[in-house]
Amino acid sequence: MIEFDWDALVRALPFLAQGMVLTLELTGLAMVGGIALGTVLAILRLSMPAPVPQIIAGYVNGLRAMPLILVIFWFYLLVPLFLGRPVGAFSSALIAFTMFEAAYYSEIIRAGIQGVPRGQLQAALASGMSYPQAMRYIVLPQAFRAMVPILLTQSIILFQDTSLVYVVGLRDFLTAANIVASRDQRPIEMYLFVAAVYLVLCASASFGVRILQRKSAR
Amino acid sequence: MIEIDQIDKWYGAHQVLKSCSTAVAKGEVVVVCGPSGSGKSTLIKAVNGLEPIQGGRITVAGEVVGSTNLSRLRARIGMVFQSFELYPHRTVLDNVALAQMVVLKRSRADAVAKADGLLTRVGMIDHRMKFPGQLSGGQQQRVAIARALAMDPIAMLFDEPTSALDPEMINEVLDVMTELALEGMTMMVVTHEMGFARRVAHRVVFMDEGAIVEDRAKDAFFDHPDTDRARAFLSKILHH
Numbered sequence: 082m083i084e085f086d087w088d089a090l091v092r093a094l095p096f097l098a099q100g101m102v103l104t105l106e107l108t109g110l111a112m113v114g115g116i117a118l119g120t121v122l123a124i125l126r127l128s129m130p131a132p133v134p135q136i137i138a139g140y141v142n143g144l145r146a147m148p149l150i151l152v153i154f155w156f157y158l159l160v161p162l163f164l165g166r167p168v169g170a171f172s173s174a175l176i177a178f179t180m181f182e183a184a185y186y187s188e189i190i191r192a193g194i195q196g197v198p199r200g201q202l203q204a205a206l207a208s209g210m211s212y213p214q215a216m217r218y219i220v221l222p223q224a225f226r227a228m229v230p231i232l233l234t235q236s237i238i239l240f241q242d243t244s245l246v247y248v249v250g251l252r253d254f255l256t257a258a259n260i261v262a263s264r265d266q267r268p269i270e271m272y273l274f275v276a277a278v279y280l281v282l283c284a285s286a287s288f289g290v291r292i293l294q295r296k297s298a299r
Numbered sequence: 300m301i302e303i304d305q306i307d308k309w310y311g312a313h314q315v316l317k318s319c320s321t322a323v324a325k326g327e328v329v330v331v332c333g334p335s336g337s338g339k340s341t342l343i344k345a346v347n348g349l350e351p352i353q354g355g356r357i358t359v360a361g362e363v364v365g366s367t368n369l370s371r372l373r374a375r376i377g378m379v380f381q382s383f384e385l386y387p388h389r390t391v392l393d394n395v396a397l398a399q400m401v402v403l404k405r406s407r408a409d410a411v412a413k414a415d416g417l418l419t420r421v422g423m424i425d426h427r428m429k430f431p432g433q434l435s436g437g438q439q440q441r442v443a444i445a446r447a448l449a450m451d452p453i454a455m456l457f458d459e460p461t462s463a464l465d466p467e468m469i470n471e472v473l474d475v476m477t478e479l480a481l482e483g484m485t486m487m488v489v490t491h492e493m494g495f496a497r498r499v500a501h502r503v504v505f506m507d508e509g510a511i512v513e514d515r516a517k518d519a520f521f522d523h524p525d526t527d528r529a530r531a532f533l534s535k536i537l538h539h
Binding site for chain 1 (some may be wrong): 380
């Protein structure tokens with residue numbers, strides 16, 4: 082029979098909470114940045130003349146072909162080179178996640194925009210709206226309404242993937258748990274707790290997605 | 300008002316408009332008819348630049364379509380689509396008010412007042428807070444007409460406005476269009492409703508395989524069509 086000792090875990094909670102704050106910050110900021118950049122990429126890809134769509138397709142497919150951990154690592158090395166000064170692990174990781182997720186988000190958003198009947202764009206243009214106005218008032222609201230569940234699902238994956246920032250020395254939730262687990266020699270309690278936290282957060286997010294799906298299907 | 304001068308359009312190697320020329324004078328109602336695939340919808344969508352053309356020239360109120368100010372010109376030309384194309388995420392009222400605010404920069408109060416007046420006119424005022432999905436096809440099309448009229452257009456384009464409607468709803472839409480025509484609105488109407496054409500149109504343009512085959516006064520067209528193709532079309536559409 083294994084003897085559980087939860088005291089070590091309780092003592093470590095503030096430290097773990099710091100990790101969770103970083104995880105949530107990174108997830109939230111990368112999600113907002115990724116969706117914003119992804120929307121721009123999707124619109125440019127659908128509306129600009131060659132070679133813009135080809136360049137964007139190259140960007141999207143290139144990033145999607147690479148392991149995320151490599152992207153995080155490369156940006157950690159490259160961003161300071163580009164800017165000529167160190168930016169810190171958090172900023173470089175945030176940029177890496179934003180650029181990486183934008184590639185995935187842009188494909189979701191592109192499909193969403195293409196899912197809006199072409200006549201809607203035509204009707205908006207026929208009323209005298211410019212292309213950006215037609216996108217803003219008519220096409221994107223309909224596209225996003227249909228896309229919210231998939232965007233959130235992608236964001237849950239992003240939330241889980243943030244644990245990869247340990248490669249650049251950041252202390253996210255899972256990394257913090259790793260540290261405590263090896264320090265206190267109580268890995269079983271710690272990883273049970275970590276699994277439970279991930280499970281609760283992701284399951285409740287998925288539950289939210291399902292409710293939204295039911296609402297948008299009305 | 301609308302001048303279409305020898306316009307050409309290709310989809311790849313296939314020519315869908317072949318040197319088409321016609322004109323719609325101010326206050327005139329021109330019905331465009333012809334078999335499906337004859338290019339009627341493409342022609343009418345070229346008038347406000349929704350379908351780009353490769354040859355020839357279209358002017359509306361003296362302005363060349365496709366010049367830099369296409370949006371400004373479109374704002375002055377109302378368009379009604381076969382599949383209504385109301386905005387499903389907006390209420391009936393917003394559908395009619397939105398472009399007034401976004402394009403014409405009217406205040407919300409002005410736009411709503413204008414919208415309410417037009418919704419009353421097309422008999423849809425009681426449905427102003429509903430969403431398009433809650434309306435029948437005929438009701439949606441009447442809202443779409445109100446939406447186009449809200450911009451105070453100098454001309455109206457109708458692209459098969461009753462083709463997607465159940466038979467019992469066709470007349471409620473045609474009635475609104477007839478009233479509009481009697482008020483002197485300049486109208487270009489793609490339709491198979493020959494009864495409407497007989498009652499309301501001044502001229503009929505008959506198209507076949509991308510070309511304008513006949514372009515004549517209404518009575519002349521219906522009583523003695525010039526071409527065999529028009530005769531064949533009329534006998535098919537009138538005798539069933």
